[in-house]
Amino acid sequence: MRLGGGFPMWLRRSRALPGRTSCNWPRPAHGDRRKGPGSRIALTLFAVLSVVTVACAPTDGTGGGAGTGDQGSRTKTLNIGITTGVNTLGAITEGTPTGGWGSLEEIYNDALISSGTSFTLAGRLAERVPTVEDGTVTVLPDGRMQVTFQLRQGVTWHDGAPFTAHDLAFSLNPLKEYAASGNDAVETMESVVATDDYTAVFTYEGPHYLGNALVIRRYLPLPRHILEAAFKSASASGDSSEFVNHPYWTSEYVHLGPFQLASIEPGTGIQLTAYEQYFLGRPKIDVINVRAFSDEQATFAEMLSGTVDMFFDGAVSAELALQLKERWDRDGAGTVYVRPGGLRTLYPQHRPEYQREPANLDPRVRDALYRAIDRDNLVGASAGTTTGAWSLFGPQHVLYDAVRDGLRQYAYDPDRTKAILRDAGWTAGPDGPLRNSADSRAFRTGLSVTTGDNLWELPVYADFWRRIGIEVEEIPIPAALQRDGEYRATYPGYEASSGGPSGYNGLRVLKGEPASADNRWAGNRCSCATAESKALVQRYEMALSPRDQFDSLKRVSDYVAEYLPMMPIYFSTDFLARAGRVVALDDVEGSMSSPQQSGTYSRHAYLWDMQ
CATH class of the missing domain: 3.10.105.10 (Dipeptide-binding Protein; Domain 3)
Known part of the structure:
Protein backbone atom coordinates (compact mmCIF):
# COMPACT_ATOMS: atom_id res chain seq x y z
CA MET A 1 0.00 0.00 0.00
CA ARG A 2 1.01 3.60 -0.43
CA LEU A 3 1.99 5.53 2.63
CA GLY A 4 -0.54 8.06 3.84
CA GLY A 5 -0.36 11.69 4.81
CA GLY A 6 0.97 10.83 8.26
CA PHE A 7 4.39 10.02 6.84
CA PRO A 8 7.23 12.47 7.60
CA MET A 9 7.78 15.24 5.08
CA TRP A 10 11.24 13.96 4.20
CA LEU A 11 9.55 11.05 2.47
CA ARG A 12 7.02 13.19 0.66
CA ARG A 13 8.90 15.96 -1.14
CA SER A 14 11.57 16.08 -3.78
CA ARG A 15 13.00 18.97 -5.72
CA ALA A 16 16.07 19.52 -7.85
CA LEU A 17 18.96 21.73 -6.89
CA PRO A 18 19.70 24.62 -9.22
CA GLY A 19 22.47 24.17 -11.72
CA ARG A 20 23.52 21.27 -13.88
CA THR A 21 22.64 17.87 -12.48
CA SER A 22 23.63 14.38 -13.42
CA CYS A 23 20.06 12.42 -13.32
CA ASN A 24 53.82 2.52 16.41
CA TRP A 25 54.53 2.86 20.17
CA PRO A 26 53.85 0.02 22.66
CA ARG A 27 50.26 -0.36 23.73
CA PRO A 28 50.08 0.41 27.48
CA ALA A 29 47.70 -1.16 29.93
CA HIS A 30 44.77 1.00 31.00
CA GLY A 31 46.44 1.84 34.25
CA ASP A 32 49.86 2.57 32.76
CA ARG A 33 49.47 6.04 31.31
CA ARG A 34 50.60 9.54 32.03
CA LYS A 35 48.06 12.02 33.30
CA GLY A 36 46.80 14.68 30.98
CA PRO A 37 47.25 18.46 31.49
CA GLY A 38 45.13 20.38 33.31
CA SER A 39 27.31 33.18 22.77
CA ARG A 40 25.45 29.85 23.14
CA ILE A 41 25.45 27.67 20.05
CA ALA A 42 22.64 25.16 19.78
CA LEU A 43 23.37 21.94 17.98
CA THR A 44 20.68 19.89 16.35
CA LEU A 45 20.43 16.43 14.96
CA PHE A 46 19.85 16.67 11.23
CA ALA A 47 16.11 17.12 11.09
CA VAL A 48 15.43 14.41 8.56
CA LEU A 49 11.79 14.25 9.54
CA SER A 50 11.10 17.62 7.93
CA VAL A 51 13.87 17.93 5.38
CA VAL A 52 13.22 18.73 1.74
CA THR A 53 15.10 16.23 -0.38
CA VAL A 54 16.75 16.93 -3.67
CA ALA A 55 16.85 14.72 -6.69
CA CYS A 56 20.46 14.88 -7.81
CA ALA A 57 23.79 16.18 -6.62
CA PRO A 58 24.93 19.45 -8.20
CA THR A 59 27.85 19.48 -10.54
CA ASP A 60 28.06 23.21 -11.13
CA GLY A 61 30.62 24.15 -8.52
CA THR A 62 28.59 23.86 -5.34
CA GLY A 63 30.96 23.40 -2.44
CA GLY A 64 34.09 23.98 -4.42
CA GLY A 65 33.96 27.45 -5.83
CA ALA A 66 34.56 28.48 -9.41
CA GLY A 67 36.73 26.48 -11.73
CA THR A 68 36.83 25.31 -15.29
CA GLY A 69 38.11 21.79 -14.69
CA ASP A 70 41.17 22.50 -16.85
CA GLN A 71 44.02 20.86 -14.98
CA GLY A 72 46.71 22.75 -16.84
CA SER A 73 50.28 21.56 -16.77
CA ARG A 74 51.01 21.74 -13.05
CA THR A 75 50.07 19.03 -10.57
CA LYS A 76 47.62 20.31 -8.00
CA THR A 77 48.41 18.73 -4.64
CA LEU A 78 46.38 19.16 -1.45
CA ASN A 79 47.79 18.20 1.95
CA ILE A 80 45.33 17.40 4.76
CA GLY A 81 46.43 16.94 8.37
CA ILE A 82 44.83 14.51 10.83
CA THR A 83 45.77 13.54 14.37
CA THR A 84 45.12 9.83 14.26
CA GLY A 85 46.71 6.86 12.58
CA VAL A 86 45.11 5.30 9.49
CA ASN A 87 45.79 1.61 9.15
CA THR A 88 42.86 0.35 7.10
CA LEU A 89 40.02 1.68 4.96
CA GLY A 90 36.37 0.79 4.58
CA ALA A 91 33.30 0.05 6.67
CA ILE A 92 34.47 -3.34 7.95
CA THR A 93 37.87 -2.53 9.44
CA GLU A 94 38.18 1.22 9.62
CA GLY A 95 37.43 1.68 13.34
CA THR A 96 36.67 4.90 15.17
CA PRO A 97 36.75 7.96 12.88
CA THR A 98 38.63 10.41 15.11
CA GLY A 99 41.20 13.17 14.76
CA GLY A 100 39.68 14.76 11.66
CA TRP A 101 39.67 11.49 9.70
CA GLY A 102 35.94 10.76 9.78
CA SER A 103 34.99 13.77 7.66
CA LEU A 104 37.22 12.63 4.78
CA GLU A 105 35.22 9.55 3.82
CA GLU A 106 33.64 11.01 0.70
CA ILE A 107 36.99 11.90 -0.76
CA TYR A 108 37.53 8.27 -1.73
CA ASN A 109 34.09 6.68 -1.13
CA ASP A 110 30.61 7.38 -2.39
CA ALA A 111 27.15 6.29 -1.30
CA LEU A 112 23.62 6.17 -2.62
CA ILE A 113 22.67 9.45 -0.94
CA SER A 114 24.52 12.51 0.29
CA SER A 115 23.48 16.10 0.99
CA GLY A 116 23.52 19.35 -0.95
CA THR A 117 24.64 22.78 0.17
CA SER A 118 22.34 22.63 3.19
CA PHE A 119 20.65 19.84 5.12
CA THR A 120 18.89 18.44 2.09
CA LEU A 121 19.21 14.90 0.86
CA ALA A 122 20.59 14.45 -2.64
CA GLY A 123 21.04 11.46 -4.90
CA ARG A 124 24.65 10.42 -5.57
CA LEU A 125 25.03 6.83 -6.75
CA ALA A 126 21.24 6.87 -6.83
CA GLU A 127 19.60 9.04 -9.46
CA ARG A 128 17.31 10.58 -6.85
CA VAL A 129 16.09 10.23 -3.29
CA PRO A 130 13.17 7.76 -3.04
CA THR A 131 9.89 9.30 -1.84
CA VAL A 132 6.33 8.34 -1.13
CA GLU A 133 5.08 10.65 -3.87
CA ASP A 134 6.84 8.78 -6.68
CA GLY A 135 5.96 5.36 -5.28
CA THR A 136 9.53 4.33 -4.46
CA VAL A 137 8.78 4.18 -0.71
CA THR A 138 5.89 1.90 0.28
CA VAL A 139 4.66 -0.11 3.25
CA LEU A 140 3.61 -3.64 2.37
CA PRO A 141 0.37 -5.21 3.67
CA ASP A 142 2.42 -7.27 6.18
CA GLY A 143 3.96 -4.11 7.68
CA ARG A 144 7.38 -4.28 6.06
CA MET A 145 8.72 -1.24 4.22
CA GLN A 146 10.30 -1.22 0.76
CA VAL A 147 12.52 1.49 -0.68
CA THR A 148 13.51 1.35 -4.35
CA PHE A 149 16.67 3.08 -5.57
CA GLN A 150 17.29 3.76 -9.25
CA LEU A 151 21.04 3.91 -9.85
CA ARG A 152 23.03 6.14 -12.14
CA GLN A 153 24.44 4.32 -15.12
CA GLY A 154 28.08 4.50 -16.12
CA VAL A 155 29.47 4.52 -12.56
CA THR A 156 32.63 2.45 -12.12
CA TRP A 157 34.76 1.22 -9.27
CA HIS A 158 38.31 2.54 -9.17
CA ASP A 159 39.53 -0.61 -10.92
CA GLY A 160 37.17 0.09 -13.83
CA ALA A 161 34.55 -2.54 -13.01
CA PRO A 162 30.95 -1.33 -13.37
CA PHE A 163 28.98 -0.51 -10.24
CA THR A 164 25.55 -2.16 -10.29
CA ALA A 165 22.64 -3.01 -8.03
CA HIS A 166 24.20 -6.44 -7.57
CA ASP A 167 26.98 -4.79 -5.54
CA LEU A 168 24.36 -3.33 -3.21
CA ALA A 169 22.66 -6.70 -2.84
CA PHE A 170 25.98 -8.37 -2.01
CA SER A 171 26.93 -5.68 0.51
CA LEU A 172 24.09 -6.39 2.91
CA ASN A 173 25.36 -9.61 4.46
CA PRO A 174 28.97 -8.44 5.02
CA LEU A 175 27.70 -5.19 6.51
CA LYS A 176 25.28 -7.06 8.74
CA GLU A 177 27.94 -9.46 9.94
CA TYR A 178 30.90 -7.14 10.28
CA ALA A 179 29.71 -3.52 10.49
CA ALA A 180 26.09 -3.40 11.65
CA SER A 181 26.58 -2.56 15.32
CA GLY A 182 24.69 0.65 16.03
CA ASN A 183 23.70 1.01 12.37
CA ASP A 184 19.92 0.91 12.61
CA ALA A 185 19.52 0.97 8.83
CA VAL A 186 21.50 -2.22 8.25
CA GLU A 187 20.22 -3.89 11.40
CA THR A 188 16.60 -3.57 10.28
CA MET A 189 17.11 -4.48 6.62
CA GLU A 190 15.60 -7.81 5.71
CA SER A 191 16.91 -7.98 2.15
CA VAL A 192 18.36 -6.06 -0.77
CA VAL A 193 17.37 -7.36 -4.20
CA ALA A 194 18.73 -6.28 -7.57
CA THR A 195 15.73 -6.44 -9.89
CA ASP A 196 18.03 -5.38 -12.72
CA ASP A 197 21.51 -3.88 -12.99
CA TYR A 198 20.32 -0.42 -12.01
CA THR A 199 17.41 -1.05 -9.63
CA ALA A 200 17.88 -2.07 -5.99
CA VAL A 201 14.93 -2.80 -3.69
CA PHE A 202 15.66 -2.52 0.05
CA THR A 203 13.15 -4.29 2.31
CA TYR A 204 13.02 -3.32 5.98
CA GLU A 205 11.50 -5.38 8.77
CA GLY A 206 9.10 -2.50 9.40
CA PRO A 207 8.72 1.22 8.77
CA HIS A 208 11.93 3.13 9.32
CA TYR A 209 12.14 6.89 9.63
CA LEU A 210 15.46 7.03 7.75
CA GLY A 211 14.79 4.28 5.26
CA ASN A 212 15.67 6.37 2.22
CA ALA A 213 18.57 8.28 3.80
CA LEU A 214 21.32 5.78 2.97
CA VAL A 215 24.26 8.17 3.31
CA ILE A 216 27.91 7.13 3.61
CA ARG A 217 27.66 6.22 7.31
CA ARG A 218 24.55 4.12 6.86
CA TYR A 219 25.16 1.91 3.81
CA LEU A 220 28.61 1.80 2.25
CA PRO A 221 28.57 -0.25 -0.99
CA LEU A 222 31.12 -3.05 -1.29
CA PRO A 223 32.60 -4.42 -4.57
CA ARG A 224 31.11 -7.84 -5.18
CA HIS A 225 33.67 -8.75 -7.84
CA ILE A 226 36.50 -8.37 -5.32
CA LEU A 227 35.04 -9.50 -1.98
CA GLU A 228 32.35 -12.07 -2.74
CA ALA A 229 34.66 -15.09 -2.90
CA ALA A 230 36.46 -14.16 0.34
CA PHE A 231 33.18 -13.55 2.13
CA LYS A 232 31.72 -16.88 1.01
CA SER A 233 34.88 -18.72 2.05
CA ALA A 234 34.91 -17.04 5.47
CA SER A 235 31.22 -17.82 5.98
CA ALA A 236 31.71 -21.46 5.02
CA SER A 237 34.75 -21.99 7.23
CA GLY A 238 33.65 -19.85 10.16
CA ASP A 239 37.01 -18.11 10.05
CA SER A 240 36.56 -14.41 9.44
CA SER A 241 40.28 -13.71 8.97
CA GLU A 242 40.20 -14.44 5.24
CA PHE A 243 37.68 -11.64 4.82
CA VAL A 244 38.76 -9.02 7.36
CA ASN A 245 42.45 -9.47 6.48
CA HIS A 246 41.87 -9.28 2.74
CA PRO A 247 44.32 -6.84 1.12
CA TYR A 248 41.29 -4.96 -0.20
CA TRP A 249 41.02 -3.18 3.17
CA THR A 250 44.56 -1.81 2.90
CA SER A 251 46.76 -1.69 -0.18
CA GLU A 252 44.12 -2.85 -2.70
CA TYR A 253 41.22 -0.63 -1.61
CA VAL A 254 38.95 0.63 -4.38
CA HIS A 255 35.65 2.44 -4.14
CA LEU A 256 33.48 4.90 -6.02
CA GLY A 257 34.61 8.33 -4.82
CA PRO A 258 36.39 11.07 -6.76
CA PHE A 259 39.86 10.04 -5.54
CA GLN A 260 41.43 6.59 -5.61
CA LEU A 261 44.03 5.08 -3.31
CA ALA A 262 47.59 5.41 -4.59
CA SER A 263 49.39 4.25 -1.44
CA ILE A 264 48.86 3.71 2.26
CA GLU A 265 51.50 3.79 4.95
CA PRO A 266 49.80 2.50 8.10
CA GLY A 267 49.91 5.00 10.92
CA THR A 268 51.59 7.63 8.75
CA GLY A 269 49.15 8.56 6.02
CA ILE A 270 47.68 7.83 2.63
CA GLN A 271 48.00 9.27 -0.84
CA LEU A 272 45.01 9.59 -3.15
CA THR A 273 44.93 10.54 -6.81
CA ALA A 274 42.12 11.88 -8.99
CA TYR A 275 39.94 9.18 -10.50
CA GLU A 276 39.69 10.09 -14.17
CA GLN A 277 36.37 8.30 -14.71
CA TYR A 278 34.53 9.72 -11.69
CA PHE A 279 30.86 9.88 -12.63
CA LEU A 280 30.39 13.55 -11.63
CA GLY A 281 33.46 14.67 -13.55
CA ARG A 282 37.20 14.47 -13.10
CA PRO A 283 38.31 16.17 -9.86
CA LYS A 284 40.04 19.52 -10.20
CA ILE A 285 42.81 18.49 -7.75
CA ASP A 286 45.29 15.83 -8.86
CA VAL A 287 46.73 14.49 -5.60
CA ILE A 288 45.55 14.50 -1.97
CA ASN A 289 48.00 13.57 0.75
CA VAL A 290 46.43 12.74 4.11
CA ARG A 291 49.21 13.13 6.66
CA ALA A 292 48.84 11.64 10.14
CA PHE A 293 50.45 13.49 13.04
CA SER A 294 50.92 12.21 16.57
CA ASP A 295 49.45 15.30 18.21
CA GLU A 296 47.51 18.45 17.45
CA GLN A 297 50.49 20.74 18.03
CA ALA A 298 52.24 19.13 15.10
CA THR A 299 49.17 19.57 12.88
CA PHE A 300 48.87 23.20 13.97
CA ALA A 301 52.56 23.88 13.27
CA GLU A 302 52.29 22.35 9.81
CA MET A 303 49.29 24.56 9.05
CA LEU A 304 51.25 27.65 10.08
CA SER A 305 54.25 26.62 7.99
CA GLY A 306 52.07 26.01 4.92
CA THR A 307 53.00 22.36 4.52
CA VAL A 308 49.43 21.34 5.44
CA ASP A 309 46.51 23.00 3.64
CA MET A 310 43.44 21.75 5.53
CA PHE A 311 42.23 20.10 8.68
CA PHE A 312 38.78 18.92 9.70
CA ASP A 313 36.72 18.62 12.86
CA GLY A 314 38.56 16.95 15.71
CA ALA A 315 42.06 17.41 14.31
CA VAL A 316 43.14 20.25 16.63
CA SER A 317 41.88 21.71 19.88
CA ALA A 318 39.53 24.67 20.03
CA GLU A 319 42.29 26.80 21.56
CA LEU A 320 44.66 26.15 18.67
CA ALA A 321 41.91 26.56 16.08
CA LEU A 322 40.96 29.94 17.52
CA GLN A 323 44.60 31.02 17.54
CA LEU A 324 44.76 30.14 13.85
CA LYS A 325 41.47 31.92 13.17
CA GLU A 326 42.68 35.10 14.87
CA ARG A 327 45.90 35.06 12.86
CA TRP A 328 44.21 34.30 9.54
CA ASP A 329 41.46 36.86 10.13
CA ARG A 330 44.25 39.44 10.35
CA ASP A 331 46.47 38.38 7.48
CA GLY A 332 43.96 36.68 5.16
CA ALA A 333 46.11 33.55 4.81
CA GLY A 334 43.14 31.22 5.18
CA THR A 335 39.73 30.55 6.69
CA VAL A 336 38.74 28.76 9.90
CA TYR A 337 35.13 27.60 10.02
CA VAL A 338 33.32 27.48 13.36
CA ARG A 339 30.54 24.92 13.31
CA THR A 573 31.96 23.44 18.72
CA ASP A 574 33.87 22.06 15.73
CA PHE A 575 36.57 23.76 13.72
CA LEU A 576 37.65 23.20 10.12
CA ALA A 577 40.35 25.14 8.30
CA ARG A 578 41.64 25.67 4.78
CA ALA A 579 44.55 27.73 3.54
CA GLY A 580 43.75 30.64 1.23
CA ARG A 581 45.07 28.79 -1.81
CA VAL A 582 42.44 26.06 -1.35
CA VAL A 583 38.99 26.57 -2.87
CA ALA A 584 36.66 24.43 -0.78
CA LEU A 585 34.19 24.22 2.12
CA ASP A 586 31.71 26.88 1.08
CA ASP A 587 29.14 24.12 1.60
CA VAL A 588 29.76 23.56 5.33
CA GLU A 589 26.13 24.36 6.16
CA GLY A 590 25.11 21.02 4.68
CA SER A 591 26.94 18.78 7.10
CA MET A 592 28.05 18.38 10.69
CA SER A 593 30.43 16.36 12.80
CA SER A 594 30.00 12.57 12.39
CA PRO A 595 26.87 12.87 10.25
CA GLN A 596 24.50 9.92 10.24
CA GLN A 597 21.77 11.58 8.20
CA SER A 598 23.73 13.76 5.78
CA GLY A 599 26.88 13.81 3.72
CA THR A 600 30.26 14.63 5.22
CA TYR A 601 32.25 17.85 4.90
CA SER A 602 34.16 16.21 2.01
CA ARG A 603 31.10 15.35 -0.08
CA HIS A 604 32.06 17.85 -2.81
CA ALA A 605 35.77 17.03 -2.87
CA TYR A 606 35.63 16.57 -6.63
CA LEU A 607 34.95 20.32 -6.90
CA TRP A 608 37.75 21.44 -4.59
CA ASP A 609 40.54 23.36 -6.30
CA MET A 610 43.97 24.88 -5.68
CA GLN A 611 44.85 28.42 -6.68
Missing part, protein backbone atom coordinates in the same frame (compact mmCIF):
# COMPACT_ATOMS: atom_id res chain seq x y z
CA PRO A 340 28.06 23.39 15.76
CA GLY A 341 29.62 20.17 16.94
CA GLY A 342 28.47 17.10 18.78
CA LEU A 343 27.12 16.21 22.19
CA ARG A 344 29.92 15.32 24.60
CA THR A 345 28.90 12.57 26.99
CA LEU A 346 30.27 10.55 29.90
CA TYR A 347 29.77 6.83 29.30
CA PRO A 348 30.03 4.58 32.37
CA GLN A 349 31.61 1.18 31.75
CA HIS A 350 28.69 -1.19 32.31
CA ARG A 351 30.60 -4.48 32.10
CA PRO A 352 31.70 -5.73 35.54
CA GLU A 353 34.77 -7.43 34.11
CA TYR A 354 36.21 -4.09 33.01
CA GLN A 355 34.62 -1.70 35.53
CA ARG A 356 37.23 -0.98 38.22
CA GLU A 357 34.74 0.23 40.86
CA PRO A 358 31.55 -1.88 41.05
CA ALA A 359 29.69 1.03 42.63
CA ASN A 360 29.64 2.73 39.22
CA LEU A 361 27.15 0.06 38.12
CA ASP A 362 24.65 1.49 40.62
CA PRO A 363 22.37 4.19 39.10
CA ARG A 364 22.36 5.98 42.47
CA VAL A 365 26.11 6.42 42.30
CA ARG A 366 25.95 7.63 38.71
CA ASP A 367 23.27 10.08 39.86
CA ALA A 368 25.67 11.44 42.49
CA LEU A 369 28.64 11.74 40.13
CA TYR A 370 26.48 13.44 37.50
CA ARG A 371 25.36 16.11 39.99
CA ALA A 372 28.98 16.70 40.97
CA ILE A 373 29.83 18.27 37.58
CA ASP A 374 28.87 21.93 37.10
CA ARG A 375 27.77 21.73 33.47
CA ASP A 376 26.57 25.30 33.18
CA ASN A 377 29.97 26.62 34.19
CA LEU A 378 31.89 24.44 31.77
CA VAL A 379 31.25 27.23 29.27
CA GLY A 380 34.56 29.06 29.22
CA ALA A 381 36.56 26.08 30.50
CA SER A 382 37.37 25.42 26.87
CA ALA A 383 36.95 27.48 23.75
CA GLY A 384 35.18 24.48 22.25
CA THR A 385 32.42 24.37 24.85
CA THR A 386 29.14 26.01 23.97
CA THR A 387 26.42 25.10 26.47
CA GLY A 388 25.68 22.54 29.15
CA ALA A 389 23.54 19.63 27.98
CA TRP A 390 20.22 19.15 29.75
CA SER A 391 18.64 16.96 27.08
CA LEU A 392 19.49 14.28 24.55
CA PHE A 393 19.04 16.65 21.60
CA GLY A 394 19.69 20.36 21.09
CA PRO A 395 17.06 23.12 20.84
CA GLN A 396 16.98 23.16 17.02
CA HIS A 397 15.94 19.52 16.76
CA VAL A 398 12.45 19.13 15.34
CA LEU A 399 11.49 17.05 18.40
CA TYR A 400 13.35 19.09 20.99
CA ASP A 401 10.18 19.66 23.03
CA ALA A 402 10.01 15.90 23.64
CA VAL A 403 13.36 15.92 25.44
CA ARG A 404 13.60 19.53 26.68
CA ASP A 405 15.14 19.71 30.17
CA GLY A 406 14.83 15.94 30.51
CA LEU A 407 18.04 15.89 32.55
CA ARG A 408 17.55 19.18 34.39
CA GLN A 409 16.94 17.29 37.64
CA TYR A 410 20.66 16.54 37.75
CA ALA A 411 21.76 20.13 38.27
CA TYR A 412 25.05 20.81 40.03
CA ASP A 413 24.57 20.09 43.74
CA PRO A 414 27.63 18.90 45.74
CA ASP A 415 25.65 18.57 48.98
CA ARG A 416 23.04 16.38 47.32
CA THR A 417 25.86 14.38 45.74
CA LYS A 418 27.39 13.62 49.15
CA ALA A 419 24.00 12.70 50.62
CA ILE A 420 23.29 10.23 47.81
CA LEU A 421 26.72 8.66 48.23
CA ARG A 422 26.16 8.30 51.97
CA ASP A 423 22.89 6.48 51.29
CA ALA A 424 24.80 4.21 48.88
CA GLY A 425 27.37 3.37 51.58
CA TRP A 426 30.13 5.87 50.82
CA THR A 427 31.35 8.37 53.41
CA ALA A 428 34.45 10.50 53.73
CA GLY A 429 37.10 8.91 55.92
CA PRO A 430 39.45 10.71 58.30
CA ASP A 431 41.94 11.19 55.46
CA GLY A 432 39.33 12.81 53.19
CA PRO A 433 38.67 10.26 50.41
CA LEU A 434 35.38 8.39 50.22
CA ARG A 435 35.42 4.95 51.74
CA ASN A 436 32.94 2.12 51.59
CA SER A 437 31.12 1.45 54.84
CA ALA A 438 31.28 -2.32 54.33
CA ASP A 439 34.95 -2.92 53.54
CA SER A 440 36.62 0.51 53.91
CA ARG A 441 37.91 0.49 50.35
CA ALA A 442 38.55 3.89 48.75
CA PHE A 443 36.36 4.98 45.86
CA ARG A 444 38.74 4.80 42.90
CA THR A 445 37.69 5.19 39.29
CA GLY A 446 39.29 5.70 35.93
CA LEU A 447 38.42 8.54 33.55
CA SER A 448 39.43 8.19 29.89
CA VAL A 449 39.52 10.97 27.29
CA THR A 450 41.16 11.07 23.86
CA THR A 451 44.11 13.38 23.41
CA GLY A 452 43.37 16.31 21.15
CA ASP A 453 40.78 19.04 21.37
CA ASN A 454 38.80 17.36 24.16
CA LEU A 455 41.69 16.58 26.49
CA TRP A 456 40.80 19.60 28.67
CA GLU A 457 37.84 17.56 29.96
CA LEU A 458 40.13 15.12 31.75
CA PRO A 459 41.46 17.38 34.55
CA VAL A 460 38.20 19.37 34.77
CA TYR A 461 35.90 16.39 35.37
CA ALA A 462 38.50 14.73 37.59
CA ASP A 463 38.71 17.86 39.74
CA PHE A 464 34.93 17.93 40.28
CA TRP A 465 35.00 14.31 41.45
CA ARG A 466 38.05 14.76 43.63
CA ARG A 467 36.24 17.53 45.48
CA ILE A 468 33.72 14.95 46.73
CA GLY A 469 36.41 12.48 47.78
CA ILE A 470 36.82 10.21 44.74
CA GLU A 471 40.29 9.12 43.69
CA VAL A 472 40.47 9.56 39.91
CA GLU A 473 43.06 8.12 37.58
CA GLU A 474 43.27 10.37 34.52
CA ILE A 475 43.75 8.26 31.39
CA PRO A 476 44.57 10.19 28.20
CA ILE A 477 44.03 8.04 25.10
CA PRO A 478 46.90 8.74 22.68
CA ALA A 479 46.33 9.13 18.97
CA ALA A 480 47.93 5.77 18.23
CA LEU A 481 45.25 3.96 20.27
CA GLN A 482 42.18 6.00 19.41
CA ARG A 483 41.23 3.61 16.62
CA ASP A 484 42.04 0.47 18.63
CA GLY A 485 38.61 -0.98 19.27
CA GLU A 486 39.61 -3.41 22.01
CA TYR A 487 41.57 -0.83 23.94
CA ARG A 488 38.77 1.73 23.68
CA ALA A 489 36.09 -0.76 24.78
CA THR A 490 37.85 -1.98 27.92
CA TYR A 491 38.21 1.31 29.77
CA PRO A 492 38.05 0.86 33.55
CA GLY A 493 35.60 3.53 34.73
CA TYR A 494 34.13 6.31 32.59
CA GLU A 495 34.93 7.50 29.10
CA ALA A 496 34.21 11.03 27.90
CA SER A 497 33.33 10.73 24.25
CA SER A 498 31.19 12.11 21.49
CA GLY A 499 27.45 11.62 21.56
CA GLY A 500 27.41 12.35 17.84
CA PRO A 501 25.44 15.12 16.16
CA SER A 502 23.02 16.29 18.85
CA GLY A 503 23.09 12.96 20.64
CA TYR A 504 22.63 10.51 17.76
CA ASN A 505 25.31 8.19 19.14
CA GLY A 506 23.43 8.17 22.43
CA LEU A 507 20.51 6.48 20.74
CA ARG A 508 22.86 3.99 19.13
CA VAL A 509 24.45 2.95 22.40
CA LEU A 510 21.01 2.36 23.87
CA LYS A 511 20.31 -0.35 21.34
CA GLY A 512 23.57 -1.70 19.93
CA GLU A 513 25.44 -4.81 20.99
CA PRO A 514 28.52 -4.37 23.21
CA ALA A 515 31.94 -4.30 21.60
CA SER A 516 33.67 -7.66 21.91
CA ALA A 517 36.12 -9.96 20.20
CA ASP A 518 33.14 -11.57 18.43
CA ASN A 519 32.37 -8.36 16.55
CA ARG A 520 36.01 -7.26 16.37
CA TRP A 521 35.32 -4.64 19.05
CA ALA A 522 33.10 -2.67 16.67
CA GLY A 523 30.06 -2.48 18.97
CA ASN A 524 29.17 -0.13 21.81
CA ARG A 525 32.15 0.48 24.05
CA CYS A 526 30.06 1.19 27.15
CA SER A 527 27.72 -1.81 26.84
CA CYS A 528 24.91 0.60 27.76
CA ALA A 529 22.00 -1.17 26.07
CA THR A 530 19.35 -3.19 27.86
CA ALA A 531 16.30 -5.03 26.57
CA GLU A 532 14.16 -2.08 27.67
CA SER A 533 16.31 0.57 26.03
CA LYS A 534 16.49 -1.42 22.79
CA ALA A 535 12.71 -1.66 22.63
CA LEU A 536 12.27 2.05 23.33
CA VAL A 537 14.71 3.14 20.62
CA GLN A 538 13.23 0.69 18.15
CA ARG A 539 9.79 2.15 18.77
CA TYR A 540 11.13 5.64 18.08
CA GLU A 541 12.83 4.58 14.86
CA MET A 542 9.69 2.88 13.59
CA ALA A 543 7.42 5.79 14.47
CA LEU A 544 6.32 7.64 11.34
CA SER A 545 3.81 10.26 12.44
CA PRO A 546 5.05 13.35 14.30
CA ARG A 547 2.87 12.51 17.32
CA ASP A 548 4.23 8.97 17.59
CA GLN A 549 7.78 10.19 17.16
CA PHE A 550 7.31 12.76 19.90
CA ASP A 551 5.83 10.28 22.35
CA SER A 552 8.38 7.55 21.66
CA LEU A 553 11.35 9.90 21.91
CA LYS A 554 10.07 11.26 25.23
CA ARG A 555 9.99 7.71 26.57
CA VAL A 556 13.63 7.28 25.56
CA SER A 557 14.50 10.52 27.34
CA ASP A 558 12.62 9.44 30.48
CA TYR A 559 14.50 6.13 30.49
CA VAL A 560 17.86 7.88 30.31
CA ALA A 561 16.84 10.24 33.12
CA GLU A 562 15.84 7.32 35.34
CA TYR A 563 18.80 5.00 34.84
CA LEU A 564 21.60 7.25 33.51
CA PRO A 565 23.14 4.66 31.18
CA MET A 566 25.07 7.65 29.81
CA MET A 567 25.50 11.20 31.10
CA PRO A 568 25.34 14.05 28.52
CA ILE A 569 27.61 16.93 29.55
CA TYR A 570 27.73 19.68 26.91
CA PHE A 571 27.31 20.58 23.26
CA SER A 572 30.63 21.38 21.60
